[in-house]
Amino acid sequence: MTLIDTLQLSFKTIMSYRIRSLLIILAMSLGVAAVIVLTALGDGARRYVVNQFSSIGTNLLVVMPGRAETSGSFPGAVLGQTPRDLTLKDAQLIGRIPQVKRYAPLNVGVAELSAATRLREVTVLGSNANLIPIRHMKLSQGSFLTQGSARSAQIVLGAKLAKEFFPNNNAIGQRIRLDGNRFLVSGVLVPQGESMGFNTDEVVIIPIDYAQSLFNTTSLFRILVEAKNRHAIQPAKQAILDTMKESHDGEDDTTVITQDAVLETFDRILHALTLAVAGIAAISLIVAGVLIMNVMLVAVNQRTTEIGLLKAIGANTADIRRLFFVEALWLSLAGAVIGFMLGQFGSLLLRLAYPLLPAWAPAWACLAGIIVALITGILASLLPASRAAHLNPVTALSKK
Amino acid sequence: MICLAGITRIFHMGDQTVHALNDINLTISSGEYVSIMGPSGSGKSTLLNIIGLLDKPDHGNYELDDKIVTDLNETEQAQIRREKIGFVFQTFHLVPRLSAAENIELPLILGGIPPKERRQRVQEALLAFNLEDRAQHRPAELSGGQRQRVAIARATIMQPKAILADEPTGNLDHQIGSEVIHLLEKSHQSGTTLIVVTHDRELGARAHRQITMRDGKIQTDQTNDTD
Ligand SMILES: Nc1ncnc2c1ncn2[C@@H]1O[C@H](COP(=O)(O)OP(=O)(O)OP(=O)(O)O)[C@@H](O)[C@H]1O
Numbered sequence: 010m011t012l013i014d015t016l017q018l019s020f021k022t023i024m025s026y027r028i029r030s031l032l033i034i035l036a037m038s039l040g041v042a043a044v045i046v047l048t049a050l051g052d053g054a055r056r057y058v059v060n061q062f063s064s065i066g067t068n069l070l071v072v073m074p075g076r077a078e079t080s081g082s083f084p085g086a087v088l089g090q091t092p093r094d095l096t097l098k099d100a101q102l103i104g105r106i107p108q109v110k111r112y113a114p115l116n117v118g119v120a121e122l123s124a125a126t127r128l129r130e131v132t133v134l135g136s137n138a139n140l141i142p143i144r145h146m147k148l149s150q151g152s153f154l155t156q157g158s159a160r161s162a163q164i165v166l167g168a169k170l171a172k173e174f175f176p177n178n179n180a181i182g183q184r185i186r187l188d189g190n191r192f193l194v195s196g197v198l199v200p201q202g203e204s205m206g207f208n209t210d211e212v213v214i215i216p217i218d219y220a221q222s223l224f225n226t227t228s229l230f231r232i233l234v235e236a237k238n239r240h241a242i243q244p245a246k247q248a249i250l251d252t253m254k255e256s257h258d259g260e261d262d263t264t265v266i267t268q269d270a271v272l273e274t275f276d277r278i279l280h281a282l283t284l285a286v287a288g289i290a291a292i293s294l295i296v297a298g299v300l301i302m303n304v305m306l307v308a309v310n311q312r313t314t315e316i317g318l319l320k321a322i323g324a325n326t327a328d329i330r331r332l333f334f335v336e337a338l339w340l341s342l343a344g345a346v347i348g349f350m351l352g353q354f355g356s357l358l359l360r361l362a363y364p365l366l367p368a369w370a371p372a373w374a375c376l377a378g379i380i381v382a383l384i385t386g387i388l389a390s391l392l393p394a395s396r397a398a399h400l401n402p403v404t405a406l407s408k409k
Numbered sequence: 410m411i412c413l414a415g416i417t418r419i420f421h422m423g424d425q426t427v428h429a430l431n432d433i434n435l436t437i438s439s440g441e442y443v444s445i446m447g448p449s450g451s452g453k454s455t456l457l458n459i460i461g462l463l464d465k466p467d468h469g470n471y472e473l474d475d476k477i478v479t480d481l482n483e484t485e486q487a488q489i490r491r492e493k494i495g496f497v498f499q500t501f502h503l504v505p506r507l508s509a510a511e512n513i514e515l516p517l518i519l520g521g522i523p524p525k526e527r528r529q530r531v532q533e534a535l536l537a538f539n540l541e542d543r544a545q546h547r548p549a550e551l552s553g554g555q556r557q558r559v560a561i562a563r564a565t566i567m568q569p570k571a572i573l574a575d576e577p578t579g580n581l582d583h584q585i586g587s588e589v590i591h592l593l594e595k596s597h598q599s600g601t602t603l604i605v606v607t608h609d610r611e612l613g614a615r616a617h618r619q620i621t622m623r624d625g626k627i628q629t630d631q632t633n634d635t636d
Pocket residue numbers: 404420421422427428429447448449450451452453454455456
């Protein structure tokens with residue numbers, strides 16, 4: 010029996026048991042579609058987070074006071090000392106490191122913003138002109154705290170605040186008070202919405218000096234650093250740590266977080282999550298495989314006399330085995346292909362429903378879904394096919 | 410052509426053993442027309458199954474075309490069934506989801522004959538068995554006589570050396586049954602060995618050689634010289 014004849018004959022069989030075949034194909038395709046849609050969802054979430062991270066800055070390093078380790082290895086803790094604060098002087102030292110492109114010291118606090126009859130509490134960021142490029146922020150109007158003018162009492166308003174306080178879209182050049190101190194509005198931020206749990210539409214930005222006197226502090230909350238390029242991130246981190254140690258009398262009391270480390274962690278977690286979800290979906294494929302096995306066993310039982318007849322007219326065990334094997338293969342192949350299309354369609358619906366989510370199933374997931382479907386189909390057919398092949402023709406033919 | 414020596418077939422039913430065939434010695438030459446008769450359970454079907462290589466004897470030797478076939482493996486036996494033997498059954502055993510033409514085509518497919526030649530040979534067979542207008546019908550849409558004609562067409566399409574028919578008329582009325590026997594005899598006239606198991610004395614008597622069986626043994630074996 011030639012391969013083409015085997016394919017044709019089992020195809021005819023599938024077509025003549027239409028409902029049975031459709032149900033198996035449905036089960037198989039739902040399994041494949043589940044793998045594809047769920048990985049599209051997981052990978053979409055991963056890409057979404059990665060994009061969000063990239064949007065807060067590239068080649069970003071964050072310097073913060075204190076040691077990140079919780080193991081208590083900071084010797085000062087034993088001696089009852091607290092880690093030393095970061096200061097503007099530290100920030101300037103960091104700015105001299107060759108791998109550092111630019112830096113922005115950062116203080117954060119809350120203050121009362123008032124103009125004319127309006128008054129509300131806002132989050133205040135104190136920084137320098139570099140904050141905007143480092144954090145990938147944009148201005149819709151005016152200018153930022155121009156470089157070197159840290160002492161002029163300028164203020165930049167978040168988009169929403171600008172609208173609230175100056176509904177006529179004429180914020181630039183207006184006077185506004187922050188806890189009673191007068192500021193001149195120099196710029197308005199482009200509305201960005203929530204990003205990493207932080208809404209830049211409702212902040213104001215003032216020069217670092219003003220922020221420090223406003224909050225009555227000399228220490229910095231963070232220093233944001235942009236490395237020259239991606240390869241400079243690690244050397245920059247080391248250089249910053251060294252510089253800080255030197256500046257802090259040999260104490261290792263600063264922590265530097267690199268953005269790509271955080272990114273990588275999220276990337277890994279979400280990737281693992283995607284894999285886990287895909288694995289769970291793949292279980293439905295195994296269930297479909299069990300279904301195929303069951304249906305094929307029933308088919309062998311149903312077609313016992315037919316198998317006996319085929320043997321009587323000269324089919325050997327290999328022929329019979331192949332017929333049943335190929336039948337299962339057709340079913341799982343149809344299930345895989347239809348499932349693939351269903352999955353792509355489902356991902357498309359996801360993307361339409363959540364335009365922010367890049368829900369594209371990765372190629373590996375599509376491939377894995379299809380291959381697992383085929384393999385379970387093949388494995389599930391082995392037992393029934395072998396049972397059919399080894400039927401005794403005489404007893405098979407005499408079965409009522 | 411067929412030479413059985415000391416063929417014994419034993420079935421175990423619980424702690425009972427049934428000698429379905431008990432030391433059968435039988436030689437059938439090429440081109441013979443043999444009928445096998447005997448009471449129910451005398452071993453006729455079992456004998457036919459062993460001749461057709463569907464069943465294996467527990468003891469004894471079977472030579473087909475001067476070749477011992479008892480010890481051949483399954484694949485080799487399947488090939489002999491395919492090329493040298495055609496079966497006709499009481500219950501027709503057509504594949505219900507295939508058309509008449511497709512049923513007739515099955516042995517050619519198993520034999521790996523190319524599609525073009527297959528179509529031609531099936532067409533010839535449909536003509537020879539007067540089934541042209543039933544070619545695309547499923548077995549369920551055919552009468553008993555038509556079904557058996559399809560089955561005989563299928564049994565003869567590979568031009569086998571022997572046709573083994575186990576009560577081919579058992580499910581048919583008398584007139585249709587004799588039509589079917591005529592078809593089988595026609596293929597015998599073109600040189601095929603024909604072995605028919607039957608309960609019908611009249612049909613059995615048409616064969617040139619008549620064998621009767623009882624309790625797994627050959628009781629009588631007579632040849633009509635008159636023919
Ligand atoms: N698979 C089997 N298992 C057990 N016993 C069997 C089997 N096949 C046949 N037999 C026994 O072997 C004996 C011969 O059976 P066989 O079918 O050859 O008889 P038969 O002459 O064809 O009868 P019938 O005219 O009823 O078809 C019977 O006693 C039967 O019960």
